[in-house]
Amino acid sequence: MIIFLLTILSLNIFSEESSIADKRYINYLDISFIQGIRKIENTYLDSGQINSSFGFLYKYDDKNSFFANISLDYEGEPVDFKRSINERSINTSFTGEWRRSVDKNMFRFHINYSDERFKEGSINTFKENIYNNTKKGFGLNYDISYVKDFLSFGFLYRKIEFPNYTDLLNEIRNQNYSNEGGLYNNNFYRFDVKLKYLNYFSLLAFNLQNYTNQKVLNNDGTYGNDKEKNKSYDFKFGLEEKIFDVDLYPSIMITLYRSNQNFLRFKSVSDINPVFVQNAYSYNEYKFLIPFSYSFNNNNLDFEFKYTQRNYIDRNARNSNNDYISEKQKDRKTSLTFSFSRKINKISEFVIIYSYLFSSSTNKYDVYFPLNYNSNYIAIGYKINY
């Protein structure tokens, strides 16, 4: 409903008069539709993707401006899935931002509301998934600009609520357990510093996720007094370079993720000797990204190489029989994406995409979450950008 109201409220901002005559409004829209087919091992899946953003920048006076954005994103059976190969997601969000110039620098304050819904498989709905969540929050940024370089400090807060998330373990064990949802509710904080200097760019960020209800699991299957707390440190360094007519943006990103949550592995519902894994979710992740882009006439060729390796710190890998082995779990993903786009007119283009993903892991237990597979994806679509 919020999207409908905001769309109606923003009707007049799309008028040509306001954008051209007095230049106080700058409108934009960015839409891409991609429809493709993905092959994982011997399974074929239809896979669609929509990214759409509509918004405007309103210049109140020389120092103050207001930015509003509404977006709708859909991802159907994504190439690089988070939880399941059949998971689809819809994310709608609104962001309103106040921008104030301070000399050559800029202070920004934003509020955000987003609604993220998931669907498992083709028959279920987007209404009851346990991972459905809403995010509400605000953020502050201070951007210091110097010619083409800039330094930016940011803070972000989100209150994340999962109305359907419940304790499945307790539901199975205790028939009187009341399903009230909200178990995964948390407060998310992020502090970051971004720097762009000459052709180099970098990011340093600290993320903190404090759960309001979820407690840490003990080795006897009971919950302790401590609440779950996740922290992560992100470091990114990259380079923008043009070699002949080819643009390339190689970057490296390191994430150190730490969680105090533990894991109890039951081989079946009747398993009386479950295996306890302390700090099961903590990992170090390394990501290398090398995108190339080459434009000629009205065409554009893009190529991207991506390699991700996630090393779990305390979690041992499992064999195909769901038994733990001495080796630690290491997940690796390598992807190659090639796309060709051709401009149809000033603001739209037609695009063809091919992507190959190879995933491997020391963990060979792929029953609930596949880690060892390869995937091919081919798609066509349209993009509009104004």
Added chain:
Amino acid sequence: MERLILGIFILFFGCFNLSADLKSYAEQSVAKAIAEPARFFSELRYDSEVIFPVNSGKKYTFNMNFLPSLIPFTYLNSSFNYCLYKEGKLHTSLPQIDIAGGFGYMIGADILANASDDVDSAKIYGYHIGLIFSDSFASKTRIYYGFKHSYTSAKLDLSPSKNHTLLGVNVNSFETQFSENYLIFGVEFLKDLNKYWSINLSYGLSNQSIVYGVGWYGKWFMMGFNFYPEGVIQIHPYWGMRLGF
């Protein structure tokens, strides 16, 4: 040219899917359709719900979808888009306002009920009504946006003395309705005199239905492709009549 490329790729995708695992894919599709029959029949009728804005210089458009709504889905259909207000008539910042409405009635369901001993009665129909706003955005470009309510009713009574299966999936009698409130957003380009190209996105607020389409239309006809990423049949090529007066 882009129409040709798109057509070839869609044909290619179709073959890709058919050769992959036709039986499994068909079973999944039937199961999906049986799970929410009214939603499935709503998808079959959706291509007849024309949301393109009335052309500049015209008062209304009369539309009829031949493929796939009439043939093969047997929906007798018609829709009407009437311009209530022309852009800039009273004030330059006010957009064009169109009211859109139409219906579809599946005669194939009646024919099936009369011809088959398995089906006692069948009635499938639906309608849509909406408001479309359109604004000049840049040279030869209009954006359009609005709201549409779509309703479909599907009723099927099967003979109770028999078991009915389709591709291994049990089919039972049903009487269901599906209504969806869509938010619409699209862009229209004037390519040449009376030749338009358009792309649009519809998002259902009630059931998170998603439809996006690309279409070409001129003085007499419209054609294009609608994509239903969550649908039983994901890609619908369509062709129909669109007359402006």
